[in-house]
Amino acid sequence: MSTITPERVNHLKEILKERGCKLTPQRRAILNGIIDKDGDHLTVEELYDVVKTNCPELGLATVYRTVQLFEEIGLICKLDLDDGCSRYELVNEDEEHQHHHLICNNCGKVIEVEGDLLEDLEKSIEDKYLFKILNHSVKFYGLCDECRKK
Structure with missing residues (x-):
């Protein structure tokens, strides 16, 4: 938070x-x-x-x-x-894109991932396809630490 x-x-x-x-x-x-x-x-x-x-x-x-x-x-x-x-x-004005989220399949907890993990990938896609990326949304699904320990 x-x-x-x-x-x-x-x-x-x-x-x-x-x-x-x-x-x-x-x-x-x-x-x-x-x-x-x-x-x-x-x-x-x-x-x-x-x-x-x-x-x-x-x-x-x-x-x-x-x-x-x-x-x-x-x-x-x-x-x-x-x-x-x-x-x-x-909206966080300091972020160029929406941040990524980790979503627990068991309890539904949502964890925000800090930092843009896809900068290099975006640059590669923009160069290869001549496509300007304005935003992206990435969600990872799995189990949070508390649910994994149960």
């Missing part, structure tokens, strides 16, 4: 303003929920459960619309972890 600094929070709020989006109390609550659970890869319903504890008047439809807006403006990205749910995480 990554640590979100106050500077990063302010930067995310500035991105909203730059894109012409008002930071309403509802959007602020949802953004805070995403920040508080950074690294958890939440579904919209899970995010709603997190946010409604501090903002009980917030509706699920508002969370869906806000997540869609945040994705459109590039604050968050959607992940498909092949479990039938769309999950979301903050």
Whole structure:
């Protein structure tokens, strides 16, 4: 799980303003929920459960619309972890591509892999096929350490 600094929070709020989006109390609550659970890869319903504890008047439809807006403006990205749910995480501007994920087949735990492991492969593909790679998604499936020990 990554640590979100106050500077990063302010930067995310500035991105909203730059894109012409008002930071309403509802959007602020949802953004805070995403920040508080950074690294958890939440579904919209899970995010709603997190946010409604501090903002009980917030509706699920508002969370869906806000997540869609945040994705459109590039604050968050959607992940498909092949479990039938769309999950979301903050975009890390320091990463050129989405980071890789390790997914435990037994308990469902998701571990983020730091660093882009495919830089050399991407360069080779771009050179060979004259194709500019903009992003990629890599998921490794197996057993986490805790499940392996059982």
